[in-house]
Amino acid sequence: MEPLTTLDPDRYSNVLGLKFKGANISGNIWIFVEDGTDFDIVENLDQVLHGRVTSHRIAHPIYISAVYAKCTRMERHPLWDKMREISNCVNGTPWLIGGDFNTILSHEDRIGSETNRQNEMIDFAEAIEDCRLLDPGTDGAEFTWAKNGLFERLDRAFVSEAWSSTFEATRVTNLPRVSSDHGPILARCKMQDAKDYDRG
Structure with missing residues (x-):
C-alpha cells in the first residue's frame, strides 16, 4: 500500500480487515x-520495503518487495542497485517485487508527452534483466497514473524465476484510479492446490 496520508495503521487495519506489519523508513510504504x-x-529503505512472508496458505516462505521509487533518474539508481542485491540474496526463494517504479519501460507506456525518457527506460530494463525478473503480464487499465493529460504505466509487478515453484499462475490487474492519481495493482496467485492467494 502506498499512502499519501499520515501513518494511522489502526484506522486502515479496521477498514481492510488486515493486520499492520510495518512501514518503510519514509512512511510511504x-x-x-x-x-x-x-x-x-x-530491508527497510526509502524506496523499497523488502521482507520474508510466511503463511498458513503456502508451504514455504516467499519474499515480497514493495517499491515506491523516487521521481528522478539519478535518485532511482540506488533502487536498481538494491534490486540487484536482493536478487542475489533471495537465493532461489520465490520473490515478487511490485509497486510504483516511477518510470516506464517502453514508449507505449505513456501518452501525452514527447519527453525523451530513453535513458530511464534503459536503466529500468537493465535492472529487470540483471535480476532475472519475469513480467507475468497484466490486464485492466492500460495506464496506472494520470495527471494533466499525461498518462503513464508506472506501477508494475515482477516475479522471480523461482516463483513458479510455489505458484502455478500469477495474474496482475491494473485497477481503476479512485482517490489518487495512481491506480492500484492486484496480483493474484494460483497455487498448485488451486487456492488463490491475493497480493495487492
Missing part, C-alpha cells in the same frame, strides 16, 4: 497481512 500470515522485514 505500508504492509498489511491477513491472519495466519507474517511479514518479517529484511
Whole structure:
C-alpha cells in the first residue's frame, strides 16, 4: 500500500480487515497481512520495503518487495542497485517485487508527452534483466497514473524465476484510479492446490 496520508495503521487495519506489519523508513510504504500470515522485514529503505512472508496458505516462505521509487533518474539508481542485491540474496526463494517504479519501460507506456525518457527506460530494463525478473503480464487499465493529460504505466509487478515453484499462475490487474492519481495493482496467485492467494 502506498499512502499519501499520515501513518494511522489502526484506522486502515479496521477498514481492510488486515493486520499492520510495518512501514518503510519514509512512511510511504505500508504492509498489511491477513491472519495466519507474517511479514518479517529484511530491508527497510526509502524506496523499497523488502521482507520474508510466511503463511498458513503456502508451504514455504516467499519474499515480497514493495517499491515506491523516487521521481528522478539519478535518485532511482540506488533502487536498481538494491534490486540487484536482493536478487542475489533471495537465493532461489520465490520473490515478487511490485509497486510504483516511477518510470516506464517502453514508449507505449505513456501518452501525452514527447519527453525523451530513453535513458530511464534503459536503466529500468537493465535492472529487470540483471535480476532475472519475469513480467507475468497484466490486464485492466492500460495506464496506472494520470495527471494533466499525461498518462503513464508506472506501477508494475515482477516475479522471480523461482516463483513458479510455489505458484502455478500469477495474474496482475491494473485497477481503476479512485482517490489518487495512481491506480492500484492486484496480483493474484494460483497455487498448485488451486487456492488463490491475493497480493495487492
